[in-house]
Each structure stands twice: as structure tokens, then as C-alpha cells.
Amino acid sequence: MKIIHYKEVELCHDELIVLQDINFSVSEGEFIYLCGKTGSGKSSLLKSFYADMPIKRGDARIFDYDLTKISRMQIPFLRRKIGIIFQDFQLLNDRSVRQNLEFVLKATGWKDSRQIDEQIDLVLNTVGLPKKGYKRPHQLSGGEQQRIVIARSLLNSPQLIVADEPTGNLDPEIAAEIVGLLHEISRSGTSVIMATHNMSLIDKYPAKTYIVENENIKEK
Amino acid sequence: MSKNPEKAKRDSFFNLYFTSTISIAVSLFMVGLVAMLLLWGSSATRYTKENLVVSLVLNDSTANDDIKRIESYLKSADFIRQYHYISKEEALREHIADIGDNPVELIGFNPIKASFEVNLKADFINDDFLKNFEHKLENYQFIDNVAYQKVMISDFNNNIRKISILLLLISSILLLITVVLINNTIRISIYSKRFIINTMKLVGAKAWFIRRPFLWRFVKNGLIASFIACVGLFGVGYYLQRIDMSLPLYDYRFYLPIIVVVFVVGFVVSFFAALFGINRYIRMKSDDLYFI
Numbered sequence A: 001m002k003i004i005h006y007k008e009v010e011l012c013h014d015e016l017i018v019l020q021d022i023n024f025s026v027s028e029g030e031f032i033y034l035c036g037k038t039g040s041g042k043s044s045l046l047k048s049f050y051a052d053m054p055i056k057r058g059d060a061r062i063f064d065y066d067l068t069k070i071s072r073m074q075i076p077f078l079r080r081k082i083g084i085i086f087q088d089f090q091l092l093n094d095r096s097v098r099q100n101l102e103f104v105l106k107a108t109g110w111k112d113s114r115q116i117d118e119q120i121d122l123v124l125n126t127v128g129l130p131k132k133g134y135k136r137p138h139q140l141s142g143g144e145q146q147r148i149v150i151a152r153s154l155l156n157s158p159q160l161i162v163a164d165e166p167t168g169n170l171d172p173e174i175a176a177e178i179v180g181l182l183h184e185i186s187r188s189g190t191s192v193i194m195a196t197h198n199m200s201l202i203d204k205y206p207a208k209t210y211i212v213e214n215e216n217i218k219e220k
Numbered sequence B: 001m002s003k004n005p006e007k008a009k010r011d012s013f014f015n016l017y018f019t020s021t022i023s024i025a026v027s028l029f030m031v032g033l034v035a036m037l038l039l040w041g042s043s044a045t046r047y048t049k050e051n052l053v054v055s056l057v058l059n060d061s062t063a064n065d066d067i068k069r070i071e072s073y074l075k076s077a078d079f080i081r082q083y084h085y086i087s088k089e090e091a092l093r094e095h096i097a098d099i100g101d102n103p104v105e106l107i108g109f110n111p112i113k114a115s116f117e118v119n120l121k122a123d124f125i126n127d128d129f130l131k132n133f134e135h136k137l138e139n140y141q142f143i144d145n146v147a148y149q150k151v152m153i154s155d156f157n158n159n160i161r162k163i164s165i166l167l168l169l170i171s172s173i174l175l176l177i178t179v180v181l182i183n184n185t186i187r188i189s190i191y192s193k194r195f196i197i198n199t200m201k202l203v204g205a206k207a208w209f210i211r212r213p214f215l216w217r218f219v220k221n222g223l224i225a226s227f228i229a230c231v232g233l234f235g236v237g238y239y240l241q242r243i244d245m246s247l248p249l250y251d252y253r254f255y256l257p258i259i260v261v262v263f264v265v266g267f268v269v270s271f272f273a274a275l276f277g278i279n280r281y282i283r284m285k286s287d288d289l290y291f292i
Helices: A042-049 A075-079 A097-107 A113-126 A142-154 A172-187 A199-204 B005-050 B064-076 B088-099 B103-107 B127-137 B150-191 B194-202 B207-243 B252-283 B286-291
Strands: A002-013 A016-027 A031-035 A055-062 A082-085 A160-164 A191-196 A208-213 A216-219 B053-058 B080-086 B115-120 B143-147
Touching: A002 A042, A016 A042, A016 A191, A016 A216, A031 A042, A031 A172, A031 A199, A042 A055, A042 A160, A042 A191, A075 A082, A075 B194, A082 A142, A097 A113, A097 A142, A097 B207, A113 A142, A142 A160, A142 A172, A160 A172, A172 A191, A172 A199, B005 B115, B005 B150, B005 B207, B005 B252, B053 B064, B053 B127, B064 B080, B064 B115, B080 B088, B088 B103, B115 B127, B127 B143, B127 B150, B150 B194, B150 B207, B150 B252, B194 B207, B194 B252, B194 B286, B207 B252
Parallel strands: A031 A191, A031 A208, A082 A160, A160 A191
Antiparallel strands: A002 A016, A002 A055, A208 A216, B053 B115, B053 B143, B080 B115
């Protein structure tokens, strides 16, 4: 079953065309790499999935949402189905790891504190950091912070994880660990779309790859 | 050696919120000061007007029944604050006390006439009303004349009108400056949190979930600043009271409207500045955060 379906989509930033004539789809549990040079439009395409980049024209659907017509009220509900991972982590530095995760759960409607604790323990275990909950983001290494971001993205059992250069700030060994973890998550049924320009990672963990170049996207 | 993160967080929180609270408090203090000046001016005007005496001088031949009749009229008139009857004898005693000479010894009779000294309510001290009042009193044949300081009342009212317009203009400008200052202080504080707001959006938080803690924080700040401003205003009031005991600054009723104005301005401006400031970032695309 397709969770993303893009047909002849055009993405613009202000009046400037970023990508055009995009035909792209993603199935459940699929792992996809988006490759391309810096500035080629990988991040813009990823942002369009969570309605942070307007779609100028075309048919763009994700889950049950029509991205060309999505209302401001619907956007938080779309984003709860998507786990977003950034290169620069974007953790809330004014609170501990556990509070970061708790915040996301509370923001997305979780109320029962026991269930919140259980879910936090579950995702911290999944990313291999069960004992780091009390630390603040700046007290963790880059790799650990990225694992926490992955944990955060898993909190609402998303159907899709969007990772924008998640290994960009990490050394090769840690980067490989992170990609391995994302593949593991993908095998459990969550689709993963990862933007990267690190070809060695793709060689190590092969998957369907799209190249973003010349304002377009094509399968490798 | 690295700083304790908890302490660093407390320090940064203290600096950010302390400085923004003090900035807002200073602005509100200015608003309160102008409100205080306006109220004091209005209170002083009322005091001066209500102490203005209109004398109804009676003919020597006025009978006791006539005196009772005019007294009854003054008693029933809703524009009269108070009145006082001064008999010929009492007037003579006052004259001797004031001037020192006894006219009876000089001319053989008491030339000073009996009168009613009337204080009107402040709202009725104006040229038109006083003319009407004077005209009405002319119907009483036993009233020799109605005396009051016509020129002074006219000048006083004109000057008060001019001063009131000037004060209102100054207070409007100050209020505008205060709104701009509070708005800027809050916007800068929210600007520093724009990436946190963006992260909240991207994890699926609804707009109100993001707004709520910010609104609460800035409204609380506004109320604390209002409290600080009020303490400052009480201080100013206390100091002025010590300089001039005739000022009505000892009375809590005088402060009540000022406190209300300061707290309402503090609450309303903080709430709306925070609301508009946060909404701006909630609606902003992630990319645009880097261009502001």
C-alpha cells in the first residue's frame, strides 16, 4: 500500500522553482535514500512531506491527506504520523532527554503518566540508550543525540520516518550505526526516507535510491 | 571549568525574565505615573471647585420665613454640596476678627448683611449653570445680590480644559510608547525561542499547546511587572505625601483606579504581544526562520 503518492508535483520556494515534475511514491515499510548535491532540493522534498514546503501544483498525497489542500488545523495530525529526524538534532536543550520525549507525548495528546513512562522507556531501549533519560542533550555525544532524535521520532509509532542528513554531523562509524538502526526500524514496518550524500553508507546498507538533480528526481 | 548546567539555566532564565520584567515594569510605572497625575489633577480640580463660595446676600428686611424658604430650597437642590447661614451678628463678629475695626462704633449700626454661603458640587461649577442659578435666585426679592468670582471661575475652567487636553495627549503618547516597549520586549524574548517553537510544531504539537506556556509565562511576567510598578507608584505617592500633606495620596481609593489601569495594561498588552509574537512563528515555514 502506498503511503506517499506524488504525481507531476512542483515545489517552489517563494516564486523560485525548487523541483518540478516529481513522480514519486513510497510503500509501507520501504526504505528509500534521497541522494543529491547540497542545494539540489532533497530537504525541500522532505519538508513537503510534512507540509513545511508549499506545493505549487500537481497531485500530492500522503496517508489520507491531500497536501495541496491541507488546512493549518490538519498539519499537527499529519506530523504525528511522521517521525522527523534532523541533521542538527533540534532537541530542546532547556530540558532533559526524558523531558524532551515527555514533551512530544504530551503535545500529541498523551495524558496517562504511566503510559508516557512506558513509551519513553520503550523508545530509549529501541535506540540503545535506556539509561540516558536524565541527561540534557548537550551532555550527550553527537551519535547519542541523534539516537535520542530517532527515539523521539518513534514515540507515536509513526508510519513514516523522514531523516534529513541524519549522519551529516557524525563520524563514519557512528553514522553507520545510525543508518543500521534506521534499517532495523524499517524492517519492523515503518517506511523510512533518508536524505544523504554519503554514498558509502548506501553501499553498506543498500536500498532503493533516488537521485535529486536538475530540479528533478529519478530512481537510480 | 564548565559551569553547572542547572545554574547556567537558572542564570540565563533569571537574566532574560528579570530584564524583560523590569523593562515592562518601568513602562507600566510611567503609565501609572501619568494616571496618578491625571487623577491628582482631577481631584485637585474637584477640591478647588467645591470650595468655591457663592454668597447669597440677604436684604436687612428679610423675614425669618423667607430665610426658612430659601434654606428649604438650598436643602432640596441636588447641585448644592453644602450651605451655611451667616446672620448679621455673626458676619459682624467675623468682620471684626478679620479687619480689627468695629463698624458699629464708627457709624452707629451694623452695615454687614446676613448671607448664605453656598458650595456647589464640582460638576455644576461652570458659567452657564452659575448664570442660571443666579437668575433663579433673582425671583427671591429678599436676596440683595449673588456674589461669586465670575472671572476666576471662567479662567479656571478654561485653564483646566487646556491642561486636561495636554495631559490626555501626553498620557496617550506614553501609553503608545509603553505598548511598543512591552511589545518589543516580548517579541525579542519570543524571537530567541523561535527554533524551539519550530521543533514543537514539527513534532505535531497543536498551535494552542505551543502558545499556552508562552502566554502564561508572559502574562505572569506582565502581572509581576504591574506589581513592581504599583510598588514604585506607592513609593512616589508616599514621598509626595510627605512633601505636601494636602495631596490625597494617603487614601487607598485614590490608588485603586491606578492599580486597575496598571494591571489591565500589563495584562492586556502582555497577552496580545505574546499571542501575536508566537502566532508569527507558528505560521512561519522552517526556512523563513533563518531570514528574520
